[in-house]
Amino acid sequence: MGNKQTVFTAEQxxxxxxxxxxxxxxxxxxxxxxxxxxxxxxxxxxxDRPAVTLPYELIGSMPExxxxxxxxxxxxxxxxxxxxxxxxxxxxDMFSVLSEMAPRxxxxxxxxxxxxxxxxxxxxxSDLEKTVNKLTRNELTPEExxxxxxxxxxxxxxxxxxxxxxxxxxxMIVRAPDFLSTFHIRI
Amino acid sequence: FFxxxxxxxxxxxxxxxxxxxxxxxxxxxxxxxREIRNKVLKEIxxxxxxxxxxxxCCTECLQGAVVRFRRFGNSLSEHFHQLxxxxxxxxIIGAEFGTSVLSYFIFLKWLITLNIxxxxxxxxxxxxxxxxAAEPNxxxxxxxxxxxxxxxFQQTVxxxxxxxxxxxxxxxxxxxxxxxxxxxxxxxxxxxxCFLILLFSxxxxxxxxxxxxQTYSGNASKxxxxxxxxxxxxxxxKLKQKNLSTQIKEDLAEVSREVLSYSVRERVVxxxxxxxxxxxxxxxxxxxxxxxxxxxxxxxKLFVKGRKxxxxxxxxxxxxPIVTSLLNTSIPFFYSWLGHLERFQIPxxxxxxxxxxxxxxxxxxxxxLCYYWLNVVAASESQCWETLIxxxxxxxxxxxxxxxxxxxxxxxFLQRIIGTTVCVSRGLPEFDIGRNVLDLIYAxxxxxxxxxxxxxxxxxxxxxxxxVFYVKMVSxxxxxxxxxxxxxxxxxTTYFILLLFFPSFVGVLSVVGVTVWRxxxxxxxxxxxxxxxxxxxxxxxxxxxxTYTASKWVVWIYHNLITSExxxxxxxxxxxxxxxxxxxxxxxxxxxxxxxxxxxxxxRNDKMFLLKQLRELQxxxxxxxxx
Numbered sequence: 001m002g003n004k005q006t007v008f009t010a011e012q013x014x015x016x017x018x019x020x021x022x023x024x025x026x027x028x029x030x031x032x033x034x035x036x037x038x039x040x041x042x043x044x045x046x047x048d049r050p051a052v053t054l055p056y057e058l059i060g061s062m063p064e065x066x067x068x069x070x071x072x073x074x075x076x077x078x079x080x081x082x083x084x085x086x087x088x089x090x091x092x093d094m095f096s097v098l099s100e101m102a103p104r105x106x107x108x109x110x111x112x113x114x115x116x117x118x119x120x121x122x123x124x125x126s127d128l129e130k131t132v133n134k135l136t137r138n139e140l141t142p143e144e145x146x147x148x149x150x151x152x153x154x155x156x157x158x159x160x161x162x163x164x165x166x167x168x169x170x171x172m173i174v175r176a177p178d179f180l181s182t183f184h185i186r187i
Numbered sequence: 188f189f190x191x192x193x194x195x196x197x198x199x200x201x202x203x204x205x206x207x208x209x210x211x212x213x214x215x216x217x218x219x220x221r222e223i224r225n226k227v228l229k230e231i232x233x234x235x236x237x238x239x240x241x242x243x244c245c246t247e248c249l250q251g252a253v254v255r256f257r258r259f260g261n262s263l264s265e266h267f268h269q270l271x272x273x274x275x276x277x278x279i280i281g282a283e284f285g286t287s288v289l290s291y292f293i294f295l296k297w298l299i300t301l302n303i304x305x306x307x308x309x310x311x312x313x314x315x316x317x318x319x320a321a322e323p324n325x326x327x328x329x330x331x332x333x334x335x336x337x338x339x340f341q342q343t344v345x346x347x348x349x350x351x352x353x354x355x356x357x358x359x360x361x362x363x364x365x366x367x368x369x370x371x372x373x374x375x376x377x378x379x380x381c382f383l384i385l386l387f388s389x390x391x392x393x394x395x396x397x398x399x400x401q402t403y404s405g406n407a408s409k410x411x412x413x414x415x416x417x418x419x420x421x422x423x424x425k426l427k428q429k430n431l432s433t434q435i436k437e438d439l440a441e442v443s444r445e446v447l448s449y450s451v452r453e454r455v456v457x458x459x460x461x462x463x464x465x466x467x468x469x470x471x472x473x474x475x476x477x478x479x480x481x482x483x484x485x486x487x488k489l490f491v492k493g494r495k496x497x498x499x500x501x502x503x504x505x506x507x508p509i510v511t512s513l514l515n516t517s518i519p520f521f522y523s524w525l526g527h528l529e530r531f532q533i534p535x536x537x538x539x540x541x542x543x544x545x546x547x548x549x550x551x552x553x554x555x556l557c558y559y560w561l562n563v564v565a566a567s568e569s570q571c572w573e574t575l576i577x578x579x580x581x582x583x584x585x586x587x588x589x590x591x592x593x594x595x596x597x598x599x600f601l602q603r604i605i606g607t608t609v610c611v612s613r614g615l616p617e618f619d620i621g622r623n624v625l626d627l628i629y630a631x632x633x634x635x636x637x638x639x640x641x642x643x644x645x646x647x648x649x650x651x652x653x654x655v656f657y658v659k660m661v662s663x664x665x666x667x668x669x670x671x672x673x674x675x676x677x678x679x680t681t682y683f684i685l686l687l688f689f690p691s692f693v694g695v696l697s698v699v700g701v702t703v704w705r706x707x708x709x710x711x712x713x714x715x716x717x718x719x720x721x722x723x724x725x726x727x728x729x730x731x732x733x734t735y736t737a738s739k740w741v742v743w744i745y746h747n748l749i750t751s752e753x754x755x756x757x758x759x760x761x762x763x764x765x766x767x768x769x770x771x772x773x774x775x776x777x778x779x780x781x782x783x784x785x786x787x788x789x790x791r792n793d794k795m796f797l798l799k800q801l802r803e804l805q806x807x808x809x810x811x812x813x814x
Contacts, residue, residue: 019217065419158788159788182414186274
């Protein structure tokens with residue numbers, strides 16, 4: 001209670017609270033986590049909306065992300081210019097979607113974008129192969145990878161075009177009730 | 188642009204909380220969401236200015252007050268959340284062991300919160316008024332009471348026997364507190380609230396994790412939807428990747444293995460082995476129950492015989508709880524060994540069969556204890572049978588807690604030592620989620636049974652659960668490795684809450700029901716002394732209400748709704764009809780989904796056919812015109 005913080009104006013905090021799933025305290029805590037990545041680049045006063053962007057290398061070195069096989073894709077999906085460099089807005093957006101309060105459809109939308117490596121709004125065979133290799137640390141032979149991808153497309157593709165659209169992905173999510181708890185990063 | 192205008196207009200017409208939820212759910216970047224939000228707010232102020240220009244001052248003040256109130260509410264809930272230190276601890280567990288082990292700790296945290304709530308209710312409504320009218324305690328306090336619960340504690344608010352049946356009033360002709368009614372209404376309303384909490388948790392769990400058993404073939408979702416983003420330690424990630432690749436290789440190889448069929452002789456042998464192990468497990472359960480029953484009959488003789496408070500009788504009182512807990516802790520190990528012996532075709536079946544056997548064992552032990560308490564103790568010639576039951580439950584809860592800690596030591600610590608020094612092929616033990624959750628549910632069942640006889644029991648359970656939380660966490664990080672197989676977390680969490688509700692809570696409700704309606708309370712102690720049954724207090728109160736004209740509606744409700752069978756018959760018929768209607772709607776929607784899915788494929792095929800025709804026509808048009 002009380003406006004003891006000087007980082008944001010009250011209006012900015014209200015806007016952040018309305019647009020993400022975080023409370024005021026969590027937003028301030030996340031701001032300090034963002035700042036700790038590069039204290040000399042990020043000012044303590046955000047009231048005049050400085051345009052500060054942190055490079056991907058710093059984001060990817062966070063303890064929550066550094067061992068995740070998909071960290072580069074996550075950063076690319078949530079960054080404004082698509083190359084992994086994130087502003088504070090992108091940072092808050094990312095952890096808001098990955099928090100436990102985000103609804104299933106929102107998480108499914110972003111999970112789909114993460115697995116869509118070539119950004120063509122479809123998960124095609126090459127995207128799936130890259131995903132399988134990242135998930136198994138390249139331990140499967142190319143033949144096994146191909147078999148797995150064929151199985152997945154056969155099972156999930158409803159309109160028979162050889163690739164997965166967002167609707168196919170969402171239908172798959174409905175059958176995987178664990179998705180809400182696994183697509184979740186606690187920060 | 189027009190779509191955005193429509194979106195802004197529709198958002199502006201919603202209520203505040205709906206609007207915030209809708210903005211949060213939009214899959215856009217933060218910048219876009221902020222722009223839309225600002226546009227919506229401008230639209231709202233424009234609309235309000237348009238409509239009520241006279242009342243603009245009032246509405247602005249009101250809006251400002253609403254915003255300030257919301258901010259206050261938010262900061263209050265933030266401070267409340269800060270009281271729990273679980274966040275960091277849960278994060279560490281989730282990071283190293285994944286979501287499945289985390290679900291056990293979240294369930295434990297939920298039980299601790301439930302016990303805190305129970306303690307506050309019982310303390311506030313029963314113990315505090317009793318302190319005002321307390322009689323002095325003339326027994327001396329020796330240290331052993333902490334474990335046996337007898338002695339000094341018998342004359343404290345811990346047990347039913349201490350509560351008075353009088354109307355407590357400090358000031359002459361001032362407000363009075365009717366202890367009898369307070370006792371029965373507090374316990375009754377507490378159980379109703381627990382029922383509602385469990386019902387809503389179950390419904391929410393079902394809704395979130397809607398399990399469609401027929402479509403869980405799982406390959407695609409196993410690949411794309413089960414990578415655990417919670418895991419953030421390097422070794423755990425490598426381990427998970429290795430497990431996933433092993434599983435994929437096994438799955439690809441399993442396609443050829445399914446075709447294998449067993450000869451008749453092998454099938455008979457397998458069925459024989461299954462039958463023998465089921466007979467063995469049920470036999471051990473029956474033997475355990477018989478042992479507990481005979482031991483408890485002997486236990487009762489100790490109480491009725493004499494009240495010497497020397498060391499021998501105290502120690503003899505502990506034999507029953509120690510033997511019960513010993514059986515409860517060691518027989519599950521026997522069951523898992525049996526499960527290893529029978530070679531199940533599908534590995535998942537072994538877990539389910541073992542859990543079912545454990546549940547049967549625990550239900551039968553609790554059942555036999557309740558039978559003993561309600562039929563033997565209540566009819567015995569002891570002075571205060573309710574306090575006896577309260578003491579029995581207290582001892583059981585405490586010894587169960589001690590055995591839980593010991594089980595953690597022997598189960599996990601020793602297994603780690605064996606796994607790393609003597610028998611290195613076994614490796615580190617895995618955290619057995621099923622067995623641990625069943626232990627929690629058993630402890631909570633005992634607490635619920637004991638609430639009527641010992642109102643402050645939730646406080647003890649609260650402390651013991653907190654200690655178990657930290658001990659299990661330390662043991663987990665020191666001794667265990669992350670689970671190898673994929674454990675269907677969401678499904679199992681739903682089943683755990685279902686288990687908590689059906690056998691456990693409903694069983695407790697029946698025990699409490701029998702106690703309140705059929706058993707005669709003891710003559711010399713407790714708030715219901717002298718009455719023919721505990722429920723008679725309510726009946727008498729309603730009779731006194733009949734003399735006041737202002738409360739005639741309460742009497743009418745009591746006679747025509749609560750005690751009339753016709754009302755409950757009509758209610759049950761209504762519930763059945765509504766259930767049937769919803770079931771039919773669900774079936775209709777399923778058929779519709781199948782039909783629509785086929786339609787998608789047909790439309791796609793039509794599109795490809797038409798495209799092919801178009802291409803051929805274009806080719807035919809171009810080729811003759813080429814000179």
